[in-house]
Amino acid sequence: MKVWVPCDAAAVACGADEVAAAIASAAGLRGETIEIIRNGTRGMIWLEPLVEVERDGVRHGFGPMTPEDAPALFEGGDQPKALGPVEEIPFFASQTRLTFARCGRTDPLSLADYEANEGWQGLKRALELGGAQTIEEVTTSGLRGRGGAGFPTGIKWKTVAGAEAPQKYIVCNADEGDSGSFADRMLMEGDPFCLIEGMAIAGLAVGATKGFIYVRSEYPHAIRTLNAAIKAARAAAIIGDSLMGQGPAFDLEVRVGAGAYICGEETSLLNSLEGKRGMVRAKPPLPALEGAFGRPTVVNNVLSLAAVPWIMTHGGAAYAEFGLGRSRGTIPIQIAGNVKHGGLFETGFGMSLGTLVNEIGGGTASGRPFKAVQVGGPLGAYHGPDDFDLPVCYEAFADQGGLVGHAGFVVHDDSADMLALARYAMEFCAIESCGKCTPCRIGAVRGIETLDRVAAGDPAAIELLHELCEVMEKGSLCAMGGFTPYPVRSAIRLFPQEFSLSMEAAE
Amino acid sequence: MTEDDRLAAILADHAGREGALLPILHDVQAAYGCVPADCYQPIADALRLSRAEVAGVVSFYHDFRDAPAGKHVIKLCRAEACQSMGGTEMIARLEHALGMKVGETKGDVTLEAVYCLGLCACAPAAMVGDQLVGRASTERIEALVAEVSA
Ligand SMILES: Cc1cc2nc3c(=O)[nH]c(=O)nc-3n(C[C@H](O)[C@H](O)[C@H](O)COP(=O)(O)O)c2cc1C
Ligand code: SF4
Ligand code: FES
Numbered sequence A: 001m002k003v004w005v006p007c008d009a010a011a012v013a014c015g016a017d018e019v020a021a022a023i024a025s026a027a028g029l030r031g032e033t034i035e036i037i038r039n040g041t042r043g044m045i046w047l048e049p050l051v052e053v054e055r056d057g058v059r060h061g062f063g064p065m066t067p068e069d070a071p072a073l074f075e076g077g078d079q080p081k082a083l084g085p086v087e088e089i090p091f092f093a094s095q096t097r098l099t100f101a102r103c104g105r106t107d108p109l110s111l112a113d114y115e116a117n118e119g120w121q122g123l124k125r126a127l128e129l130g131g132a133q134t135i136e137e138v139t140t141s142g143l144r145g146r147g148g149a150g151f152p153t154g155i156k157w158k159t160v161a162g163a164e165a166p167q168k169y170i171v172c173n174a175d176e177g178d179s180g181s182f183a184d185r186m187l188m189e190g191d192p193f194c195l196i197e198g199m200a201i202a203g204l205a206v207g208a209t210k211g212f213i214y215v216r217s218e219y220p221h222a223i224r225t226l227n228a229a230i231k232a233a234r235a236a237a238i239i240g241d242s243l244m245g246q247g248p249a250f251d252l253e254v255r256v257g258a259g260a261y262i263c264g265e266e267t268s269l270l271n272s273l274e275g276k277r278g279m280v281r282a283k284p285p286l287p288a289l290e291g292a293f294g295r296p297t298v299v300n301n302v303l304s305l306a307a308v309p310w311i312m313t314h315g316g317a318a319y320a321e322f323g324l325g326r327s328r329g330t331i332p333i334q335i336a337g338n339v340k341h342g343g344l345f346e347t348g349f350g351m352s353l354g355t356l357v358n359e360i361g362g363g364t365a366s367g368r369p370f371k372a373v374q375v376g377g378p379l380g381a382y383h384g385p386d387d388f389d390l391p392v393c394y395e396a397f398a399d400q401g402g403l404v405g406h407a408g409f410v411v412h413d414d415s416a417d418m419l420a421l422a423r424y425a426m427e428f429c430a431i432e433s434c435g436k437c438t439p440c441r442i443g444a445v446r447g448i449e450t451l452d453r454v455a456a457g458d459p460a461a462i463e464l465l466h467e468l469c470e471v472m473e474k475g476s477l478c479a480m481g482g483f484t485p486y487p488v489r490s491a492i493r494l495f496p497q498e499f500s501l502s503m504e505a506a507e
Numbered sequence B: 001m002t003e004d005d006r007l008a009a010i011l012a013d014h015a016g017r018e019g020a021l022l023p024i025l026h027d028v029q030a031a032y033g034c035v036p037a038d039c040y041q042p043i044a045d046a047l048r049l050s051r052a053e054v055a056g057v058v059s060f061y062h063d064f065r066d067a068p069a070g071k072h073v074i075k076l077c078r079a080e081a082c083q084s085m086g087g088t089e090m091i092a093r094l095e096h097a098l099g100m101k102v103g104e105t106k107g108d109v110t111l112e113a114v115y116c117l118g119l120c121a122c123a124p125a126a127m128v129g130d131q132l133v134g135r136a137s138t139e140r141i142e143a144l145v146a147e148v149s150a
Helices: A009-013 A016-030 A111-116 A121-129 A131-141 A153-162 A183-190 A192-206 A220-235 A266-273 A302-314 A316-320 A353-360 A394-399 A418-432 A438-455 A461-475 A479-483 A485-494 A496-506 B003-013 B021-032 B037-047 B051-060 B080-084 B087-098 B138-149
Strands: A002-004 A035-037 A051-055 A058-062 A082-085 A169-174 A210-215 A251-256 A297-301 A330-337 A343-348 A370-375 A408-413 B072-077 B109-114 B126-128 B131-133
Touching: A009 A016, A009 A183, A009 A220, A009 B131, A016 A035, A111 A192, A121 A131, A121 A192, A121 A302, A131 A153, A131 A192, A131 A302, A131 A316, A153 A192, A153 A297, A169 A192, A169 A266, A169 A302, A183 A192, A183 A220, A183 A302, A183 A330, A192 A210, A192 A220, A192 A297, A192 A302, A210 A220, A210 A266, A220 A251, A251 B021, A266 A297, A297 A302, A302 A316, A330 A353, A330 B080, A353 A370, A353 A408, A370 A485, A408 B080, A418 A438, A418 A479, A418 A485, A418 A496, A418 B080, A438 A461, A438 A479, A461 A479, A461 A485, A479 A485, A485 A496, B003 B021, B003 B037, B021 B037, B021 B051, B037 B051, B072 B087, B072 B138, B080 B087, B087 B109, B087 B138, B126 B138, B131 B138
Parallel strands: A002 A035, A169 A210, A169 A297, A210 A251, A330 A408, B072 B109
Antiparallel strands: A002 A051, A051 A058, A058 A082, A330 A343, A370 A408, B072 B126, B126 B131
16 A cells, blocks of 8 residues: 655644654554655645545545544544545645646655656756757746746846856755745755756756755755755766766755845845855846856746746746736745645636635634735735735736735734734844845834834824835835835735724823 | 864865855854854864954854754744744743743753744744644643653
């Protein structure tokens, strides 16, 4: 019997290792021979640990499993944790999984599994087409950076390809520090070869022979998996001195961050990679021309790079068929916080915010009324039910004074204290500011103080807060200071009473 | 191995590596439990940096400590998704139960804030030593603390 128990960090955090051990011992007691495969997660985190058992060639799901549920897997009959065929669970069945097609299905570190599931097809095609046409294909796909800013990936690659230099680099931004974001982690843990393939294609396309994956230190599982996958890919001669024995050299190295949110910003990340403080660099020069160690560098998010193998395998035009307006392809949406069905949901751009929160997410986990959802991480705006019609795409959110960012959606129920959340936004900025510019470094600290004055009922403080937000937005060098006003202002706009009640009480 | 030999071995491991300072500091912290100030000069010499540059890098990053942590490090996520699931209250209760604040070390235990562990869909989240905890509760973490301190 084949049994899958996820090794994803979220599944493990919910007890997957204990469940795997219990299944092994239950099987042993019954004298059954089973094969336990540690797969990635299917992304239905509320069902984790989600165990799968193969029956007549179909994978049936059970979850959320506890060690006590393990013996029942072998007993037949009615099982309270049975979910039926796992790919027919509506949350899963209604997705368009391109980037995450393999995640949860395969053994993340099995080269054989990877190959049997379209693995290396994209790289093979890129090797046939050559760099220029590969970039053409990526441009046709309409792929835009999934790290937040949404810059067209094809254009970035073209700039690096056109730069003359003795050495170029591919840097994968795996610093994923946003609250509510975990797709990068899931992909690295659940399908690391996909990222390796994407980076190899990028290297081939622009003429870079070395790649770095900069992973945050908060992700020890992902770091271990990546290192093992790189070693395996090198041993199989897929990367290394020559890509698949026929292409140019390309090798990879994992670098570990050291607990600084700002190192997700690309220039700060490059400084950190070079062994410096993670201070933001002024642009220009663009990293594409003067990036890592002063050389032309592609800096791309994990998901941007991991989308490329599918694009190369199926063609850029096929990818561009999904999406809405200038947001092409699919977006791995992360639903988190106070929500019934938290997890990863990959779909074409364009699904409405309300559908996402109420139907896909199933409403709040607490069962209390929905209050607000923060979209795009700690620098993203809060949205209320009035925004439920907004389609998930870069332009629509920007038009509403928000951002899609890395597509993390954090749901709050009516118990959320918006003043406290606004204060937290300022506090986070103060803790994580790189310190290079005054509006952010000092402004965030003043922001905390001003919000404390608001809380204490000082009637002049709100006006001051608005001015401060204006200064931070206009005067900051990067989005850390520049976007911190988004959560603050949107919280005030949505729930003015929470910022003025204290004032009235004091008057 | 003497202390100096250990540091020399780490520096030798990374000789010639581009941008080696962070990997070196991670290794130093793994070996010593912190980055002791008397390592700054030898590291600076090996990388042809100034001592101040090394000190500046160490102080910039949250991960690097100037004194070793307690034997058991408990990291509690303070970020928004965890807040939405009662994380703030959980941290307060745990502080009360352990008689210490986030950021402090008491006896064997160090309590630390962390800003997202990527477990936001099973919030609140924590990390006790190497062990990740999702859907964390005060009781669950207390039990883990008791387990590791036993
Ligand atoms: C404060 C700040 C934090 C950021 N954090 C991340 C991050 O964690 N991951 C990421 O890929 N991009 C992050 N970005 C965006 C990067 O600067 C950059 O745009 C991105 O890595 C480019 O890759 P892409 O084009 O594939 O999105 C951040 C930007 C800012 C201003
Ligand atoms: S806005 Fe903040 S994080 Fe960005 S450069 Fe200025 S000080 Fe650094
Ligand atoms: S917000 Fe706590 S784990 Fe992400």
